[in-house]
Amino acid sequence: MINALRWLVFAIAALAMNFPILVTLVTSFKSARELSTNPGLWVQAPTLDNYLAVFQVSDRLNIFLYLLNSITVALIGTTLAVALALPAAYAIARGRLGERTLLPFIVNLRAVPLIIFAIPLYMMFQWLALLDTRLGLGLILSIVNLPLALVILVNAIRDLPGELDEAALMDGANRRQILLRVIAPVCRPAIVTSLIFGFITAWNEFLFGLMLTTSKAVPITVGASFFFAASGGGVQWGVASAVMVVGALPPVLLGLIMYRQISGSMTAGAVKG
Amino acid sequence: MNTQGAHSSEFRLLAMPLVLFLLVFLGFPAIVNLIYSVSDVSFETLRQPRITGLSNFAAVWNDRAFWQASWFSFRFGALTALLECALGLVLAIFLSPLIERRSWLMAILMLPLMVAPALVGLMYRLVLHEFAGPVPYYLWAWFGTSVSFLGPTSAFWTLIVVETLQWTPFALLLFYMAYRAIPTEIVEASAMDGARRWHLLWYVELPLMAPTIVVALLIRFIDGFRVFDNVYVLTGSGPGGSTASLSIYIYEAFFKQGAIGKAVAASVILFAVSFAVLYGLNFIASRRKGALR
Amino acid sequence: MGKISLRKAGKQYGTVEIIRDLDLEIADGEFVVIVGPSGCGKSTLLRMIAGLEATTSGQIVIDGHDVTAALPVERKLAMVFQSYALYPHMTVRQNMGFGLKLAKLSVGAIRAKVDAAADTLKLTPLLDRYPKELSGGQRQRVAIGRAIVREPVGFLFDEPLSNLDAALRVDMRLEIAKLHRSLGATMIYVTHDQVEAMTLADRIVVLKDGRVMQQGTPHELYENPANLFVAQFIGSPKMNILPCKRNGDGQLDLSGQGLLEMPLRSDAAPVQLGARPEHLSLVAPENGHCRGTVEAREYLGGTTSVFVRNPELGLINVSAPADIGFGIGETVGIHIDNVRLSLFDAAGAAVIASP
Ligand SMILES: Nc1ncnc2c1ncn2[C@@H]1O[C@H](COP(=O)(O)OP(=O)(O)OP(=O)(O)O)[C@@H](O)[C@H]1O
Numbered sequence: 036m037i038n039a040l041r042w043l044v045f046a047i048a049a050l051a052m053n054f055p056i057l058v059t060l061v062t063s064f065k066s067a068r069e070l071s072t073n074p075g076l077w078v079q080a081p082t083l084d085n086y087l088a089v090f091q092v093s094d095r096l097n098i099f100l101y102l103l104n105s106i107t108v109a110l111i112g113t114t115l116a117v118a119l120a121l122p123a124a125y126a127i128a129r130g131r132l133g134e135r136t137l138l139p140f141i142v143n144l145r146a147v148p149l150i151i152f153a154i155p156l157y158m159m160f161q162w163l164a165l166l167d168t169r170l171g172l173g174l175i176l177s178i179v180n181l182p183l184a185l186v187i188l189v190n191a192i193r194d195l196p197g198e199l200d201e202a203a204l205m206d207g208a209n210r211r212q213i214l215l216r217v218i219a220p221v222c223r224p225a226i227v228t229s230l231i232f233g234f235i236t237a238w239n240e241f242l243f244g245l246m247l248t249t250s251k252a253v254p255i256t257v258g259a260s261f262f263f264a265a266s267g268g269g270v271q272w273g274v275a276s277a278v279m280v281v282g283a284l285p286p287v288l289l290g291l292i293m294y295r296q297i298s299g300s301m302t303a304g305a306v307k308g
Numbered sequence: 309m310n311t312q313g314a315h316s317s318e319f320r321l322l323a324m325p326l327v328l329f330l331l332v333f334l335g336f337p338a339i340v341n342l343i344y345s346v347s348d349v350s351f352e353t354l355r356q357p358r359i360t361g362l363s364n365f366a367a368v369w370n371d372r373a374f375w376q377a378s379w380f381s382f383r384f385g386a387l388t389a390l391l392e393c394a395l396g397l398v399l400a401i402f403l404s405p406l407i408e409r410r411s412w413l414m415a416i417l418m419l420p421l422m423v424a425p426a427l428v429g430l431m432y433r434l435v436l437h438e439f440a441g442p443v444p445y446y447l448w449a450w451f452g453t454s455v456s457f458l459g460p461t462s463a464f465w466t467l468i469v470v471e472t473l474q475w476t477p478f479a480l481l482l483f484y485m486a487y488r489a490i491p492t493e494i495v496e497a498s499a500m501d502g503a504r505r506w507h508l509l510w511y512v513e514l515p516l517m518a519p520t521i522v523v524a525l526l527i528r529f530i531d532g533f534r535v536f537d538n539v540y541v542l543t544g545s546g547p548g549g550s551t552a553s554l555s556i557y558i559y560e561a562f563f564k565q566g567a568i569g570k571a572v573a574a575s576v577i578l579f580a581v582s583f584a585v586l587y588g589l590n591f592i593a594s595r596r597k598g599a600l601r
Numbered sequence: 602m603g604k605i606s607l608r609k610a611g612k613q614y615g616t617v618e619i620i621r622d623l624d625l626e627i628a629d630g631e632f633v634v635i636v637g638p639s640g641c642g643k644s645t646l647l648r649m650i651a652g653l654e655a656t657t658s659g660q661i662v663i664d665g666h667d668v669t670a671a672l673p674v675e676r677k678l679a680m681v682f683q684s685y686a687l688y689p690h691m692t693v694r695q696n697m698g699f700g701l702k703l704a705k706l707s708v709g710a711i712r713a714k715v716d717a718a719a720d721t722l723k724l725t726p727l728l729d730r731y732p733k734e735l736s737g738g739q740r741q742r743v744a745i746g747r748a749i750v751r752e753p754v755g756f757l758f759d760e761p762l763s764n765l766d767a768a769l770r771v772d773m774r775l776e777i778a779k780l781h782r783s784l785g786a787t788m789i790y791v792t793h794d795q796v797e798a799m800t801l802a803d804r805i806v807v808l809k810d811g812r813v814m815q816q817g818t819p820h821e822l823y824e825n826p827a828n829l830f831v832a833q834f835i836g837s838p839k840m841n842i843l844p845c846k847r848n849g850d851g852q853l854d855l856s857g858q859g860l861l862e863m864p865l866r867s868d869a870a871p872v873q874l875g876a877r878p879e880h881l882s883l884v885a886p887e888n889g890h891c892r893g894t895v896e897a898r899e900y901l902g903g904t905t906s907v908f909v910r911n912p913e914l915g916l917i918n919v920s921a922p923a924d925i926g927f928g929i930g931e932t933v934g935i936h937i938d939n940v941r942l943s944l945f946d947a948a949g950a951a952v953i954a955s956p
């Protein structure tokens with residue numbers, strides 16, 4: 036009885052929270068004609084026309100470019116963040132360097148409204164000719180990713196026994212060698228987790244994409260909104276929906292993969308705690 | 309050469325790239341921010357800012373829109389944090405017996421977290437659209453009436469619901485993990501003591517989850533306070549700036565009005581307040597930790 | 602070569618002194634065991650010698666070279682950790698060869714050395730496994746193998762057997778002893794375990810609060826403890842400590858519970874008497890040096906520990922033959938072997954018994 040109630044609550048919660056995703060998915064399969072008569076949650080005559088339209092390149096809209104931009108900036112923003120965070124995390128966790136300065140500062144970055152850096156970065160990028168480039172946007176996204184990557188990696192390294200480092204010291208390794216040959220391989224799960232988290236965050240970022248790009252380096256989150264400012268005759272909702280489905284798919288798929296890791300660490304935590 | 313010294317110089321070298329990177333991409337902009345905030349500057353005179361003192365700050369201070377945006381951000385952050393955590397807590401505890409056995413249920417609930425807030429905002433343009441959107445459609449069909457969701461009177465509450473529905477899963481996930489982490493011995497011990505389900509929840513489980521609840525409230529408030537993406541694509545600054553968050557206020561001052569000085573001065577204020585509050589919170593947290601030890 | 606000297610070596614954490622002015626000379630090829638209560642600084646001392654912990658005062662000299670500030674690898678020592686600290690992502694072969702690889706030895710040379718060490722430790726069939734695929738004892742062997750391949754001048758062990766079960770511990774103990782004989786290298790070994798200390802050591806160093814309380818062969822420490830602390834720390838079960846006083850006739854007065862003939866130097870003023878359980882025996886009440894009632898018995902197979910309560914002397918542990926007839930509540934006499942006992946003065950220092 037109570038279980039039936041639980042299922043009911045779950046169904047309502049899942050429906051409510053996923054409602055926009057569901058509606059978008061459904062709408063992306065509706066023809067323009069059907070949309071004008073049937074805005075409901077059911078598709079009468081499913082069609083792929085909207086997706087074909089989305090992948091049509093015009094001089095104003097080029098989804099391939101947006102996707103390529105998003106992939107590139109997300110990869111830059113993720114790998115750079117992890118590459119910078121890993122050695123720093125090692126210095127913080129083992130050398131106890133910056134535990135009270137660098138670490139809290141970067142953690143606080145996670146909580147600061149990003150807009151406060153956006154304006155000077157815009158000007159700086161103008162001088163450096165990094166405006167509307169993938170490299171520029173990728174660099175900034177790595178700042179966005181730094182806090183989480185650093186926290187994940189510091190915690191992972193702290194969880195390793197210090198004797199591992201000491202054994203390597205006795206074996207004649209210096210700190211850099213210990214990091215590359217012992218710590219990094221052992222921390223691979225944490226590194227993968229921060230890469231995936233980072234990729235999702237970077238892919239989904241909007242503010243910097245909006246401010247720092249105009250045409251060449253526009254990411255999909257910004258590019259998707261171009262499909263709404265349609266050319267006369269109002270928004271083509273079917274096409275717009277298809278664009279959003281395409282734009283949301285990569286992080287959602289990645290998230291479902293990462294979900295396994297999260298539930299894995301959940302059970303690990305349950306066993307430990 | 310002292311071993312300890314040798315180690316710390318090796319460590320310093322390892323932390324160096326990150327520090328340099330931050331200095332270039334945050335330190336330098338921070339300085340630019342400070343200089344421009346006390347200068348008379350426009351897009352034409354970017355390279356030759358003229359120092360004019362605190363007039364930019366005065367302009368921000370006297371701008372009603374700035375205070376309106378601050379109030380919006382604060383209210384938005386507080387309300388969404390409370391709603392998300394309340395909903396998340398109830399769902400986490402109530403659904404935990406289901407999720408324990410079928411972890412894929414959590415995957416479904418977490419799905420909204422993976423979608424860009426900007427895209428979710430755009431999706432709601434469709435969901436709430438008066439002709440193409442299913443919500444007004446069903447409201448008309450069932451109740452014969454509908455609401456102008458993004459109109460002046462309801463825009464704020466619509467945004468609250470949009471934000472809450474997307475981010476409740478975050479609180480839910482955090483609470484679910486904290487709830488599962490409660491040692492079964494404690495629960496069993498209090499059951500042996502004759503505690504009722506309700507008492508168990510109130511006197512044992514919730515207090516044990518309290519730290520997580522505080523953290524979740526804090527994170528959600530911060531993210532609500534600095535909201536930009538979904539609000540920007542849904543309503544922009546809204547009718548009469550009624551839905552402008554501080555982030556949107558600064559963005560529009562800069563890009564729409566070209567009021568660089570004002571935008572930068574507002575950034576500096578936000579920067580100072582944010583860091584002051586955050587470091588204050590860190591300080592309190594570390595003091596409490598010390599007290600526990 | 603593996604002569605290790607500590608000269609007034611000290612270690613401070615902030616204002617807390619963990620090791621103070623410690624002098625220790627370890628000869629080449631010697632097996633030194635460091636024992637002491639938990640927290641006394643055994644691990645710290647070992648890690649100072651290894652170079653993992655900075656020495657804050659004094660010197661550490663290995664084979665005539667001052668290595669106080671040298672890197673761990675420059676000291677040519679190898680360490681075996683309590684948790685083994687094997688690299689989880691490397692096979693046994695890679696684990697053992699890691700140090701050699703860092704030292705840029707050729708692949709062939711590494712292979713030869715690892716194979717030789719694996720042969721000694723019977724690890725050859727396990728060379729391609731990962732640590733998680735090994736049993737505790739096998740991991741321990743790999744940790745030792747990793748230490749051997751670098752041909753260090755000395756080995757440092759920090760409670761290496763404490764994670765193993767009792768039977769395996771005996772095997773590994775014998776194996777380490779064998780290894781010491783065949784390699785002839787200096788070994789410094791930290792342990793909690795009495796038996797390990799007694800059986801392995803050429804010399805035992807007893808540490809307390811960062812100071813050496815006594816050092817000597819196991820026999821010396823057992824028979825002639827220099828002070829109350831060592832007397833109670835070495836030996837299992839623990840030595841009985843009984844209050845006593847010297848009377849006018851040169852006899853020892855056991856708090857009015859009995860008298861003991863004891864030739865003593867005229868200026869000696871013992872206040873406590875130490876007698877190991879095996880140096881006491883149970884006799885009829887009227888024949889003993891003192892008496893008491895049996896409070897508990899612990900049958901240990903070979904012997905029985907009988908706990909006798911005396912109102913003034915406290916609980917006395919007597920190691921009796923396994924089938925001893927006295928039951929709980931019975932009054933018994935205790936005979937004290939006055940040749941094997943130790944005497945301590947008010948400061949806890951040993952009093953020389955015979956002049
Ligand atoms: N990093 C540190 N900072 C301050 N004090 C420390 C530190 N490391 C160890 N100590 C202190 O130094 C003392 C000696 O520690 P050590 O680990 O050497 O003891 P031990 O004799 O090996 O004990 P055990 O038998 O339990 O292993 C302890 O009192 C410990 O609290």
Ligand SMILES: [Mg+2]
Pocket residue numbers: 643644645
């Ligand atoms: Mg120790």
